[in-house]
Amino acid sequence: MLATPLAGCGGNWQSALDVYGTSAISLKHLIILIVAVCSAVWMLVMAALIAALWRGRDARPAPAEPGRERRLTIAVIGAVVATVLIISTFTIMSFIATRALTVAGQDDLTIRVRGLQWWWGLEYVGPDPSSRFETANEIHIPVGRNVRLKLEGVDVIHSVWVPSLAGKQDLVPGRPNELTIRAEHAGVYRGQCAEFCGMQHAHMALLVIAETQDDFDQWAAAQRQAAARPPDEETAAGLQTFLAKPCAACHTIRGTAAAGTSGPDLTHVGSRRTIAAGLFETTRGSLAAWIADPQTIKPGNNMPMVPLTPDELRAVSAYLASLK
Amino acid sequence: MNRPATTTGMRDIDIARTKLTGALAETWTTPSGFWGALATVDHKIIGRRYIFTAFVFLALGGVLAALMRIQLAQPEARLLGPDRYNQIFTMHGANMMFLFAVPVMEAVAVYLVPLMVGTRNIAFPRLNAFSYWIYLAGGMLLWTAFALDMGPDVGWFAYVPLSGPQYGAGKRADIWAQMITFTELSALAVAVELVVTIFKQRAPGMTLDRIPVFVWAMLVTSFLVIMAMPAIMIASTSLILDRLVGTHFYNPAEGGDVLLWQHLFWFFGHPEVYIIFLPAAGMVSTMIEPFARRPAFGYLGLVMALIATGILSFGLWVHHMFVAGLPRLGDSFFTASSMAIAIPAGIQIFCWIATLWDGRPVFKTPLLFIIGFIVTFVIGGLTGVMVASVPFDTQVHDTYFVVAHFHYVLIGGAVFPLLGTIHYWFPKLTGRMMSETLGRWSFWLIFIGFNATFFPMHILGLEGMPRRIYTYQPDLPWHGLNLFISLSAVILIAGFLLFFVNVIRSARSGEVAPDNPWDAPTLEWATTSPPPSYNFAMIPVVGSLHPLWSERDTLPVADGLRTDRRELIVTTLATAEPQARDASPQNSIWPLWAAIATTIMLIWSIFSPWAVVWGSIPVAVALIGWFWPKGTPEDES
Numbered sequence: 001m002l003a004t005p006l007a008g009c010g011g012n013w014q015s016a017l018d019v020y021g022t023s024a025i026s027l028k029h030l031i032i033l034i035v036a037v038c039s040a041v042w043m044l045v046m047a048a049l050i051a052a053l054w055r056g057r058d059a060r061p062a063p064a065e066p067g068r069e070r071r072l073t074i075a076v077i078g079a080v081v082a083t084v085l086i087i088s089t090f091t092i093m094s095f096i097a098t099r100a101l102t103v104a105g106q107d108d109l110t111i112r113v114r115g116l117q118w119w120w121g122l123e124y125v126g127p128d129p130s131s132r133f134e135t136a137n138e139i140h141i142p143v144g145r146n147v148r149l150k151l152e153g154v155d156v157i158h159s160v161w162v163p164s165l166a167g168k169q170d171l172v173p174g175r176p177n178e179l180t181i182r183a184e185h186a187g188v189y190r191g192q193c194a195e196f197c198g199m200q201h202a203h204m205a206l207l208v209i210a211e212t213q214d215d216f217d218q219w220a221a222a223q224r225q226a227a228a229r230p231p232d233e234e235t236a237a238g239l240q241t242f243l244a245k246p247c248a249a250c251h252t253i254r255g256t257a258a259a260g261t262s263g264p265d266l267t268h269v270g271s272r273r274t275i276a277a278g279l280f281e282t283t284r285g286s287l288a289a290w291i292a293d294p295q296t297i298k299p300g301n302n303m304p305m306v307p308l309t310p311d312e313l314r315a316v317s318a319y320l321a322s323l324k
Numbered sequence: 325m326n327r328p329a330t331t332t333g334m335r336d337i338d339i340a341r342t343k344l345t346g347a348l349a350e351t352w353t354t355p356s357g358f359w360g361a362l363a364t365v366d367h368k369i370i371g372r373r374y375i376f377t378a379f380v381f382l383a384l385g386g387v388l389a390a391l392m393r394i395q396l397a398q399p400e401a402r403l404l405g406p407d408r409y410n411q412i413f414t415m416h417g418a419n420m421m422f423l424f425a426v427p428v429m430e431a432v433a434v435y436l437v438p439l440m441v442g443t444r445n446i447a448f449p450r451l452n453a454f455s456y457w458i459y460l461a462g463g464m465l466l467w468t469a470f471a472l473d474m475g476p477d478v479g480w481f482a483y484v485p486l487s488g489p490q491y492g493a494g495k496r497a498d499i500w501a502q503m504i505t506f507t508e509l510s511a512l513a514v515a516v517e518l519v520v521t522i523f524k525q526r527a528p529g530m531t532l533d534r535i536p537v538f539v540w541a542m543l544v545t546s547f548l549v550i551m552a553m554p555a556i557m558i559a560s561t562s563l564i565l566d567r568l569v570g571t572h573f574y575n576p577a578e579g580g581d582v583l584l585w586q587h588l589f590w591f592f593g594h595p596e597v598y599i600i601f602l603p604a605a606g607m608v609s610t611m612i613e614p615f616a617r618r619p620a621f622g623y624l625g626l627v628m629a630l631i632a633t634g635i636l637s638f639g640l641w642v643h644h645m646f647v648a649g650l651p652r653l654g655d656s657f658f659t660a661s662s663m664a665i666a667i668p669a670g671i672q673i674f675c676w677i678a679t680l681w682d683g684r685p686v687f688k689t690p691l692l693f694i695i696g697f698i699v700t701f702v703i704g705g706l707t708g709v710m711v712a713s714v715p716f717d718t719q720v721h722d723t724y725f726v727v728a729h730f731h732y733v734l735i736g737g738a739v740f741p742l743l744g745t746i747h748y749w750f751p752k753l754t755g756r757m758m759s760e761t762l763g764r765w766s767f768w769l770i771f772i773g774f775n776a777t778f779f780p781m782h783i784l785g786l787e788g789m790p791r792r793i794y795t796y797q798p799d800l801p802w803h804g805l806n807l808f809i810s811l812s813a814v815i816l817i818a819g820f821l822l823f824f825v826n827v828i829r830s831a832r833s834g835e836v837a838p839d840n841p842w843d844a845p846t847l848e849w850a851t852t853s854p855p856p857s858y859n860f861a862m863i864p865v866v867g868s869l870h871p872l873w874s875e876r877d878t879l880p881v882a883d884g885l886r887t888d889r890r891e892l893i894v895t896t897l898a899t900a901e902p903q904a905r906d907a908s909p910q911n912s913i914w915p916l917w918a919a920i921a922t923t924i925m926l927i928w929s930i931f932s933p934w935a936v937v938w939g940s941i942p943v944a945v946a947l948i949g950w951f952w953p954k955g956t957p958e959d960e961s
Contacts, residue, residue, distance in 0.1 A: 014787075014788035014800065015786065015787045015788045016719040016720070016786045016787070016788060017786050017787065024719075027715055027716070027718065027719050030713070030715055030716060031710075031716055031719065031786070034709075034710055034713065034716060035710070038706040038707075038709065038710065041702075041706060042702055042703060042706055045673065045677070045698075045702050046699065046702075048677050048681075049677050049680070049695070049698055049699070051681070052677050052678075052680040052681035052685075053680060053685055053695070055681060056616075056680060056681075056683055056684050056685040068682060069621075069682075072621055072678045072681065072682055073622075075674075075678065076621070076622060076625070076671070076674040076675060076678050079670065079674045080667065080670055080671055080674060083666060083667055083670040084667060087663040087664065087666050087667070087709060088663075090663055090709060090712075090713060091656075091659055091660045091663050091713075093713075094656070094659055094712075094713035094714055094715055094716065095656045095659070097713075097714075097715040098652050098655065098656055098659075098714045098715050099652070101652075101715060101718070117491075151649075153582075155485065155490075155491060156483075156485050156486040156491050157483055157485070157486065157582065159647060159722060161722075161788075161790070163719060163788045164788075166718075167647070167715065167717075167718020167719045167721075168647050168718055168719070168721060168722070169647055169649065169718070170647050170648045170649055172582055172583065172648060172649060173485055173576050173582055174576025174577075174581065174582055175576075175582065175583065175649060177649035190788075190800075192788075192790060193790070194647075194721070194722040194723065194790045194791075195483075195722055196478075196479050196483070196486070196722075196791070196792040197486065198410075198486055198491065199406045199407060199410065200406060201406075201410075201790075201792060201793060201794075202406065202793035202794050202795050202796065205797075278797075279797075299405055299406055299407070300406055300407065
């Protein structure tokens with residue numbers, strides 16, 4: 001269904017083991033180290049268990065001889081001391097790694113991320129009000145720069161998680177959180193909501209597109225623009241339908257009269273790689289399918305089915321696809 | 325026991341041994357028939373009932389798990405829609421935690437603890453009957469709601485605001501919250517009974533250092549229940565209030581706090597894990613003795629580890645909230661405490677291995693389950709150490725890695741010992757042995773099926789698969805492992821089916837069990853299999869930690885108890901010196917009426933706050949009937 005090219009990254013694009021973000025890279029090192037030590041511990045315990053069972057095959061004198069008990073005591077105490085040493089080391093290591101997670105600078109790019117059932121609202125916050133703009137479900141970031149995500153829970157608790165870039169952080173209503181991400185390599189990284197948030201928790205993905213500063217600036221400049229005028233008759237009819245039907249009550253298309261805020265901002269929806277929070281690649285066909293029957297495609301989501309004639313449906317989907 | 329000065333009634337020493345058992349049976353035996361079954365207060369009958377019911381819920385929860393595995397075997401499968409799936413995973417978790425794991429541990433204790441401490445019935449036997457009926461009602465409430473498509477769909481943790489009035493429509497979340505009230509009520513009742521039984525009804529001579537480790541484990545567990553359950557009852561009650569009468573405990577818009585719910589829930593929820601694990605650890609420490617053919621190594625260490633785990637378990641809850649945005653320094657404190665719990669766990673593991681090292685293992689099915697337990701529980705413990713680390717947790721929290729982790733802890737750490745327990749104590753429960761052949765087969769199927777099902781989930785989690793998703797898109801590379809997991813689950817299910825076949829066949833036509841088939845050292849094996857209604861014709865007197873090993877042929881007994889009314893010996897807390905003869909309650913139908921009245925009130929209160937007013941009247945009537953004085957004389961010292 002989704003065939004977005006994995007620009008820049010070869011394998012898995014949503015994995016804590018296939019990492020391209022500063023924080024995810026250091027977390028992977030920590031994960032590998034801890035898993036390796038724990039595997040060694042497990043093997044030692046298993047070796048002791050197997051040896052214990054093997055030994056028991058020989059008939060031996062009745063137990064409770066003081067010398068044997070003392071040797072067992074020493075062995076058990078030794079194992080407990082080793083346990084204490086290992087977990088103390090882990091505790092110190094994870095304390096140090098935790099402090100490294102929270103580093104953030106002053107000139108960071110700041111993005112306000114809102115979690116909603118079941119999509120992501122994004123607002124790029126610039127130094128002056130004119131540079132701010134809204135989009136949804138697709139975060140563009142410049143490679144090699146710290147990006148501060150200001151996380152706001154709106155309805156229920158969500159959790160933003162792009163494992164190839166960083167660990168997760170919850171979006172809790174009434175309690176703003178922050179997460180800093182930084183991509184080391186250009187690429188498209190997938191993330192998805194990690195905290196159970198209701199019916200469509202499974203379909204609440206987001207994409208992070210890391211690109212060069214130039215590409216990013218270009219993209220941001222385009223996003224700041226109002227929507228393009230409909231280029232032809234069909235798309236113009238699509239805009240008319242969009243405004244006449246309930247669509248405009250929930251969605252904003254900057255530069256038109258549509259100014260609803262309960263659904264994603266659609267000003268440049270045609271430029272986004274996916275619709276419905278990562279469910280489909282954005283095409284005229286997928287837009288039409290989605291508008292025609294959102295409740296079958298993503299049952300329970302908040303977009304109602306708006307009855308449209310076939311012509312209206314074609315026109316609206318053509319118009320939305322043209323919003324690059 | 326010396327004969328007290330005041331002698332009334334018929335005493336056990338006044339009559340011949342042959343007549344003694346007849347007289348005791350007449351006093352203690354539950355009358356047969358329907359009303360007898362409803363009115364019984366015999367801990368063995370209630371314990372068997374409890375265990376049976378809990379295993380029915382295990383099977384039902386297993387069916388739900390199978391449905392989830394069919395759904396997840398392929399991407400974008402359409403077998404279950406999101407609404408059904410969310411109900412199913414919520415039901416699976418709530419059912420397994422509240423209706424199976426905690427009750428089954430308490431159920432085993434209800435049956436075994438009075439036998440292991442050498443008394444004739446559990447303390448507060450009518451409360452025990454009440455607790456079973458309440459548990460049954462809570463389970464039926466949950467499953468009836470599910471059958472009516474009203475099953476809770478907010479996760480077994482029911483986080484607000486998703487479960488709150490604004491986002492949790494209908495009565496689904498209320499049913500979850502009220503099911504909590506039922507099961508916690510019954511768990512608290514059993515915990516109180518066990519504490520009193522263990523403190524005051526131990527056989528003369530069973531000083532603190534002669535208590536079997538399983539009984540110690542149940543004592544610690546009972547205290548955990550008593551201290552942890554109030555947190556969840558407060559949480560679920562205030563959730564119902566938010567939903568029913570518009571309080572704002574969890575509404576941030578009105579000064580409530582969303583995270584308050586998580587603190588309250590996990591302040592209960594983490595000890596809950598140890599409420600399930602500690603009895604299992606106690607079972608292992610007790611079962612390992614006859615199969616290693618030596619006393620468990622490090623009795624003091626094992627008991628201290630249980631107590632230390634119990635205390636530490638109250639200081640870990642924040643590790644469930646590492647990504648909720650609490651201050652990082654505070655998080656790190658909980659990393660330290662969560663890691664520290666590996667120390668008492670390690671002590672126990674090392675003591676068990678030392679016991680096997682120095683013993684002469686007998687490879688019967690219960691020992692196989694103990695070995696399987698050690699192999700898997702160590703994995704679960706080590707992944708527990710991993711998720712205790714804040715940075716590690718930010719990548720695996722709420723993913724299949726955690727699903728793998730806690731199934732290793734709960735199935736490997738608790739269900740394996742429990743299955744060993746059923747094989748081991750089956751003769752005492754039914755008077756028959758379980759089939760060794762089927763037992764071995766079911767062990768290997770369960771052990772292999774379990775590891776093949778749950779180990780790959782660690783990898784899925786690291787590969788980015790979150791928990792609680794009803795499906796996933798085909799372009800994500802999770803398909804192969806998910807299919808493998810679903811196929812492996814077939815082996816696991818086959819193992820459980822074979823276990824149930826073995827139980828049913830053995831109960832009907834298994835080999836008849838002798839009193840002590842395993843040559844075990846603890847008191848429950850000193851009586852017949854199954855025990856008579858009065859448990860012991862004469863109360864044993866204990867002179868060591870392993871009374872049946874140190875005094876193989878002639879276990880000393882106490883005398884002086886009356887045979888014409890239900891009496892048991894009350895002993896002192898630390899040294900178990902006889903203190904008094906205490907009357908033990910007769911059968912009564914009132915606990916059932918009280919449970920029915922309570923059930924009506926609790927279910928009604930899902931729909932109207934007035935239920936608490938009017939519904940309390942039948943409860944009061946039932947309690948008055950229950951406690952109506954019948955002129956039974958009090959204790960005689």
